[in-house]
Amino acid sequence: MDQLSLPMDLQEDIPQNHLVRIINDAVNRLSMNLFTKAYPGGGRDSYHPKMLMKVIIYAYTQRIYSSRQFAKAVRENIMFMWLAARQRPDFRTINRFRPERMKDVLESVFTTVLQFLAEEKYVNLEHYFVDGTKIEANANRYTFVWGKAVVRHKMKLQEKVQSLFATIEKAEKQEEAALNGLDLCELGEAAAITSEKLDQAVKQLEAKLDKKPKDKPLKKAVRLVRKDLLPRLQKYEEQQQILGTRNSYSKTDHDATFMRMKEDHMQNGQLKPGYNVQIGTENQFMIGYSLHQRPTDTRCLKPHLEKVKTALGQLPRTIIADAGYGSEENYAYLNEEACNVVVKYSTYHKENSKSWQTDISKLDNWTYDEKSDAWTCAAGQKLAFRYESKTTTESGFEIRTSHYRSSTCDGCPLKPKCTKAKGDREIQVSMNYLHMKRQAREHLKSKEGYALSVRRMHEPESVFGQIKNNRGFRRFLLRGLLKVSLEVGWLSLAHNLLKKAATDKIAKVTVQV
Incomplete structure (x- = not known):
């Protein structure tokens, strides 16, 4: 030695x-x-x-x-x-x-390494398999803030403030004295009371209290607002600012949202703070990644692909995803980007079942007349167009919904099987979404589409299995959206080089054989 x-x-x-x-x-x-x-x-x-x-x-x-x-x-x-x-x-x-x-720097490094892989023909950037998984945040599971609770507590507090100031104003009117020009009614409705307005009102009340130091009710009200109501209102406003459009966050990692995890140690679907990691793969190499605070995958597709487009300069030719991404907004975005869409929608597999095809209540089993813009149900009754409504998603996408109603369903022997409504049958349908689903169904049933949808089952899922099971990464170590995104970037770099080594080893063994 x-x-x-x-x-x-x-x-x-x-x-x-x-x-x-x-x-x-x-x-x-x-x-x-x-x-x-x-x-x-x-x-x-x-x-x-x-x-x-x-x-x-x-x-x-x-x-x-x-x-x-x-x-x-x-x-x-x-x-x-x-x-x-x-x-x-x-x-x-x-x-x-x-x-x-x-x-x-890390995203540029990831893109550069991806270019090396493309030059060496490990990937060709034609097929892009998208999927998401939830990974637990480095945050306390029991220090949470819920958006609905914040709104409820804030409303109760605002009502209490309005009632308090109404009582003070009533007392002042009885004394027939003005509050130095203070009009407490300027606070407006309970929902309009903000911490800034409340702070200004308290300052004026304090100025009035200096002139009437022996007014005990006024002194008590000022102390209540300054010590209790105003700090609580400021806290609720701060919590709403942190929440943004989310419904929850963790007090130990404000960027983490409470999500229902599959990997639950208690096996009861417990909510835990985490992030939604979206990845895109080809040949089980990671082509792109992004981190989201939303628990559902539907609204993550567009921002994820926008990030990939910025990094690569253009989107891959074909986008393949599961039914979690099959929304009207996502279909419209992919069509605008001129991508081949192999994306299922929520009812795709159900439509192939016998029970669905024999269900007379389903719109797919009805006929549509484009000239008269009317649907004909299984009983031969026509549902005429009534009006069109518009809704706008959070991202600004407009969905147009057409409303149809039957002239009469009285005496129809098929009504119990068709609807549970007491009146005539009504339907609401987005004709644009219906057209997009038909296009998606054609792509999925084609030979190439079926092969890609089968391949999707083991493309991103295998990558998640490598990261979570084989390399044991089930919980982030850092806190905050930016730092956690960097962790995903390091994981992606490591996975791609590890996959390259494994591919080279397999190729070498194949050549020797």
Whole structure:
């Protein structure tokens, strides 16, 4: 053990086809111009960003996600020692580099590595398989704020404030004295009372109290507003600002939303704070990723694809997704982008069942006359057009819904099977969505569409299985939307290089055989 032995070079003990060599080669190909944003200059010399990047990427492939474990591996593990060139950055250096230095660089690095993979024919960027998964946030599961509760408490507080000021105004009127020009009715309705208005009103009441220091009811009211009501109203307004359009958030990570997780340790569908991770894959390589605060996938597709379009310059030719993305807005967006759409809608599989095809209440089993703009039900009764309504989604997309009603359903023997309504049968349908679903059905039933929909079942799902099960990443370590997005970026980089190593190994074995 004490005898000096040769060789001293660490790479002599590393196999030629080892994963660390692939990571080393991929990072070395990156241009240093990518890191100019992270290192503006000045101060002491820093560790080389490529060295730190190699260490972090390899750590993510080895189920190591803590900066302290990174620093330990650099001192003890021969693979990390070789990547770090025997340098020993401490955990603080790694922790500053991972979320802070790389916040404006990581997505460019991911896109550049993806270009390398495309040049080497690992991906061709033609088919894009989209799916999402929920990953728990690094936040307390029991310190939550619910949007409906905030609205309810705020309304009760505003009503209490309005009642209090009405009582004060009534007392003033009885004394036939003015409150130095203060008109308490300016507070308006309960819903219009804000913390700014309340603060101004209290200041005027305090000025009045200085002239009448012995007015005990007024003094009590001022103390109640200043010490209790105003701080609570400010707290509710702050909570609503944090919530935005969400229905909940965690007090320990304001960006995390409470979602129902499949991986629930209590097996009862418990709500936990988390993020919705959307990815797109091809040949089980990750082509794009994005992070969302919405628990449902439907409204995540458009922002996700917009991010992919910005990174790649254009969208892949064909978009494949499951029924969770089959909304009218998503179909319209994909048609505008001139993409081939292989996206199921919610009732696609049900429509193939015998029970659906024999159900006379379903619109699919009726006939539509375009000239007269009327539907004919199974009993031969026509449902004429009445009016059209418009609704606008949160993103600004307009949905037009046509309303139809039968002239009479009295005496119809099929009415019990057709509707449970007491009156005549009415239907509401978006003709645009109906047309888009028919187009989607044609694509899905074609030979190419069926093959792609079957392939989708193991494309992104396999990637999620690699990340969650094989590499044990089930909970984020960092907090905040920006830092968590960077974690997903590191995971994506590590997955792609790990997949490249596995693909090369399979190809080599195939050639030998």
